[in-house]
Amino acid sequence: MSSMPVKRGSLLLIALLCAQVQAANDLVVCTEASPEGFDIVQYTAATTADASAETLFERLVDFAPGSTEIVPSLAQSWDISDDGLNYTFTLRQGVKFHANKDFMPSRAFNADDVLWSFNRQLDTEHPWHKLSLRGFPYAEAMGLAQLIEHIEKLDEHRVRFVLKHPEAPFLANLAMGFASIYSAEYAEQLLAAGKPERLNNAPIGTGPFVFERYAKDAQVRFRGNPEYWGGAPAIKRLVLAITPEPNVRQQRLKAGDCQIALYPRPVDIPALKAEPELQVLELDSLLTAYIGINTRHPPLDDVRVRQALNLAFDKAAYIRAQYGEGNATPAVAPYPATLWGHDERLQDWPHDPERARQLLAEAGHADGFALSIWTRPGGGPTNPNPGIGAQMLQADLAAIGIRSEIRVFEWGELIKRAKNGEHDLVFMGWAGDNGDPDNFLTPNLSCAAAASGENQAGWCHEKFDQLIREARRVSRPDQRAALYRQALTIFHAQAPWIPLAHPRQFVVMHKGVEGFQLSPMGSNNFARVKLAQ
Structure with a gap:
């Protein structure tokens, strides 16, 4: 199934709105998805953080x-x-x-x-x-x-x-x-007025930008905070132009509709670097792409079935198609090898359809079964081309007798439904929030996260959970690293995910944009950006 296109009327609205602000020489950023809301404590998506935690x-x-x-x-x-x-x-x-x-x-x-x-x-x-x-x-x-x-x-x-x-x-x-x-x-004022919902749709903070308005699925507008304690931003207005399709983000950047385009497809980077008016920033970030396997749904509760899924998927072909040459490393564990606690002894699952079929037969599913593959339209850093990725997985599963249906949901809807555990397999990604290995493990794989729904695998393993809890309680990095290595061994054997890749992060900008820095956590902050006249 191909990625869902942006409606023509939506593109026209975005272009008209952006043209209004560009006349004032303000910053327009083409981003990949709508924020889920602005009350950041309720949400985990990076696009929501960019529109709230990094601005307001x-x-x-x-x-x-x-x-x-x-x-x-x-x-x-x-x-x-x-x-x-x-x-x-x-x-x-x-x-x-x-x-x-x-x-x-x-x-x-x-x-x-x-x-x-x-x-x-x-x-x-x-x-x-x-x-x-x-x-x-x-x-x-x-x-x-x-x-x-x-x-x-x-x-x-x-x-x-x-x-x-x-x-x-x-x-x-x-x-x-x-x-x-x-x-x-x-x-207190909102509660007294009976308007608590305005905390989420009319946010108030202390940050470098002040919320102006949100046109759903089109744009978010902010103005620079002249009273910001850290110094007023150089840009007077910030517009996040919501543009799900990577190709459209590139077209709008080249046309001058936006000055920054987030999350370009890695396979397009060589051509973008050749554009004389553009600059490309890149960084080895703390990013992980994975497929969550819903262990609450039989037969995915059987570890042999989950191992078979890992063996069935041709990860090397997937990485070549999604990221191009040298733009991602294969994922074996939930976080990149650049973080301490990674276990170099872990071996990636080979592409072995024959062994996958044997495991399915041992689990009583020699004739296969049916499941759903969930993904999103558009594309971001951990899933640059969702349609192609889902089709590759579908074909590899068919080769071992598993029938699958691809279902495409808008990003916010995908997250909400996955949190409710409605999926079988779901393409997801994670950007480390704080540079600590725990941030990849506790929010995504702990028993508490399974209970809250944030653990898309719904996987709760008592020994794994005990190890990561103990690792949080000790202060010496070497002791923590040893505990994480034990936990990663359990993760690998139990296979609640199909770990895919650790992609490099890219941003494309006009050469007149100054002061923007990529964050290893995958967030985007524009408080220090300046536009050359």
Whole structure:
């Protein structure tokens, strides 16, 4: 099945809207998909983070541009107790929240906002806890309610997180989107007015850009925040032009409709590099492409069947077709070999249809069975050409007697349905949020993530779960690495995924764009971008 095209009327609307802002020399970015919403704590998609966590919101700590180094943000400093149980943050003073037509903040950011932002996710009795339609996927998958004993307001500008046990990646976790800080004052006003949904569709943060409006499936508009504590952005307006098809993103970039095109297809990179007016940025990022196998659906609950699927798929052919030469490395584990804890002894599944058929016969499925393959339209960094990838998988499964139907869903719908466990096989990708191996394992493969639905495999393995929990509690990297190697051995044998590839990340821009840096976490922040006149 081919990728779903963008409707002609939608393209015309996008072009007209973008032409209006380009007249003012503002930044238009062609991106791949619509945000799921703007209340980032409810969502995990990278496009949602780009439209919220990277523009509107900030956290106590952040990552230095282009790296995984932790730097101050809304907290100007912090102290960690010797036992690793107490994290005390001194907050930056004088930081102003955004305003909109319905809200004018009466005070600057303070400790009350930190407590509201976290207690909303952790405390089931909090008035906002049950108002999250999607739950709190990161907080739930990472077991934060079981980790954080309580959060104390020491004074207006100091807060202390008290943990029940040491957690090695805790500080890095606080730089992730789910730890974004909201205005408690704005939330109280919305609740009193009976309009809690506006937290998701009329967001208020402290970040470098202020939300203006969202035209569904067309564009998101922001204006630069002139009162931003870190210095007003050089661009006056930012527009995210939602353009699912990679070819259309390239056409619009060349036509000048946008100055940056995210997620070009890797196979198109050589031609794009030859364009005299364009520049291509590339980086070995913390990205993983995989196919989640829903272990809750028989016969996929049988490890022999899951191993057979891994043996059946010709991964080498898939990588050549999707990424081209040298733009991705085969995936054996959930995270790239560049992260510590990777086990070099793990061997990738060979392409062995005969052995796959033997395993199916041993599992009682010599005549095969039927399943569904879920994918999306358009294409992004972990799945550049979804239609071709799904067809290749379908053909390889047919060769071992498995009949399959390809189903294509818009990105937000795909995530929602996969979280509900409706799929059999689903093409997915993950960008590491904090540079720690735990971020690939706990949110995607833990038992808590299976319960919340974020673990698309629905896979809960007691020993694996015990190992990754223990790895979070020890501080020495060598000890953590040893535990992760044991966990990866279990993952490989149990085969809840078909690991596909670790792609390189690319962005294409006009040569007049300055100051944009690729992040190894796959996020996109435009606060430091300048446009040459």
